[in-house]
Amino acid sequence: MPITYTSGEQVEVYRFSIPVTIGIPLLALFVQAFLPLRFPRFAVYIDLPLLVTIFFAMARRNPIAGLFTGAVIGLAQDMLGHNPIGLYGIAKTVVGYGASSLGVKLDVENAGARFLVTLGFYLVHSAVYFTVARGLVNMTQSWSWSRGILAGLANATLGTVLFFLLDKFKQRT
């Protein structure tokens, strides 16, 4: 599972068309809101907006673009629930920043790297959400390592497949 270190000059930076930039996150939010009605376990294990955040952040390789992508997607996800707005926003901002910073330094184009990066960022996302929800909002949250790792593996598997599909929308700068 090679994760090669590359210099800033070697990595390719991609951009996306405006319809893709807006449409893919919206589609992810829509699917995330609709599928649990038919597959109740979907919402427990899969976080499509997170996968989209990681993908865009890693492809653009720009920490500022990454953190803003994460913030916007996270805040939109917050708006669909009933919890205070900002919980997913903060978690996905951190993930967006981290994924794009990692994208600058590592080659995250291969499946193995993508799998590990997605697994890692899922756990980071859960940890940040848990901390903010308990520390700032005083929500009752229970942390479960087994559930977290299981969901992380599920997201990483789906993410690896999804990223290759989303690669079709990449445009070279």
Add this chain to the structure above:
Amino acid sequence: MESVLGRYRNLIILVGVLFLQVLGLATQVKRGGGNDPESTRLIRIWAVGAISPFERALVWGENGVSDLWHNYFYLRGVRAENRQLKDQIEHMRIDQVRLSEDAAQARRLQTLVAFKEQFISRTVAAQVIGSSGSDLSRTIYIDKGENAGIQRDMAVMTSDGIVGKVLVVYSSVSQVLLISDQSSGVGAMLEKTRLQGVLRGTANGEVVLERVMSDEQVPVGETVLTSGGDQIFPKGLPVGTVTNVTSGKDLFLNIKIKPAADLSKLEEVLVLVEKQERQATAEQNVHVRAADILAQRLPSVPDKPATDTKPVPGATVGATTGVPKPALAKTPAKPAGAAGTTTSQTPKTPSSMSSGPGVPADPAEPNPPPSNSQPPATESSPQ
């Protein structure tokens, strides 16, 4: 200084964006305790407005395909099902006659104690079109909003049991907080023991009944009903059944409940838009005579007399048993036997006295044998 800002530009922006979001969170927590989505209603409308039209269209399309399948292609077995349903209707008619008598009797008793009941007077059917998409916020979206008369804190249910309450209302969409969410709370009670508690969701999506003292006996499998104490759900609606009882903390039991309505597969729900509270009144124009009821219920009583003026032998027996007869005064048009019949049935559980939904008939009721004078409704028992 400039070089420092340039060097840590990304980090400074990250901290700034996070700070703004933390500030927003703190404001929301200060305003509504963190669990009041109404305080951020204006912002939420954007997201709901962007997503709900697509969800509505998809549900509409899905229903169209489903209807096509069910109406045109999936007609196998309809005849057999029809026959089965007709049989079921016959059984339900029998039940209805018996239960209406029980209800009339209960109303008479409730009148005596000036009992006030809540009745469901109007509901609006709605389609579930979406969810929050997160297991940390157990909410659903329905396709009815202010335009359909829906307001905040209205009860939402299915024919199986309660689902939740309306949390946020938009013009044509509403957000419903499910009873499995950890911020929800419903007044509930156990059907047989009448113990009351508070129904709450847990972080794992389970539903538990809290505030029942640990020295109480709660059998597994007991039905849980709404208690009406929350002023949202009328009393007596089915909530679920007890699946597990363990001793919890602070002298309270930890009672897990399996919701009666399948919260993971909701498609259509009913929103209770209007409920009435009125004092129970006994029916004045009772079509079934008390003597008939007596004849139906007590196998030992002979057939009903040919004329109304003749005293019923069983009535005398009933009247002389020494059972208090408070209903006598309320039913002056009936013979003495009628009152005796009514009062002789009084030892009922409180649940059987309630006329709310989900209340079973008295299982101890005798099953009368077939008789010429009895209507067919009493000839077979649904049990």
